[in-house]
């Protein structure tokens with residue numbers, strides 16, 4: 001989304017995670033997606049790719065954020081919330097965990113604090129959309145899809161409105177397409 005927003009054209013190589021092409025592992029042995037190869041650089045973290053793209057072009061000032069606030073949200077999302085998301089998405093991998101407890105931890109840690117922010121402003125960090133909204137909403141989307149009935153029953157009206165706005169956005173739709181799988 002950041003690349004598209006910044007108007008950067010890329011050669012998009014969709015890969016099969018179960019069968020990673022050796023050309024990818026050669027440039028990025030850590031073997032996770034996304035990876036961006038540009039100007040002799042190999043960017044292997046989504047957040048680095050976003051920063052690089054916005055450094056090139058940022059017409060709506062997505063980058064105009066309080067640095068420590070944005071970092072705190074991203075760290076919470078990528079660390080403990082991502083762990084809870086995996087536990088919520090793949091309960092069979094965590095038979096020892098109680099799903100209700102996982103859900104409550106996710107609410108306490110992330111979903112309720114986001115709801116509180118979104119009750120007083122349209123976006124996570126205030127009245128303007130920033131890269132932090134774009135970085136975090138795909139994780140909330142995954143959470144909502146993992147157990148739609150449960151998610152629908154949660155009292156998070158502003159979070160749901162925010163999520164739908166992003167899911168229905170032209171930007172999201174334009175990048176969420178099926179791409180052919182890359183074969184070396």
Ligand SMILES: N[C@@H](CCC(=O)N[C@@H](CS)C(=O)NCC(=O)O)C(=O)O
Pocket residue numbers: 017031032033034044045046047078
């Ligand atoms: N912190 C990394 C996480 C990357 C990551 O874990 N990607 C997953 C897919 S969403 C992956 O490539 N997993 C490797 C695998 O499943 O083999 C980032 O934001 O780029």
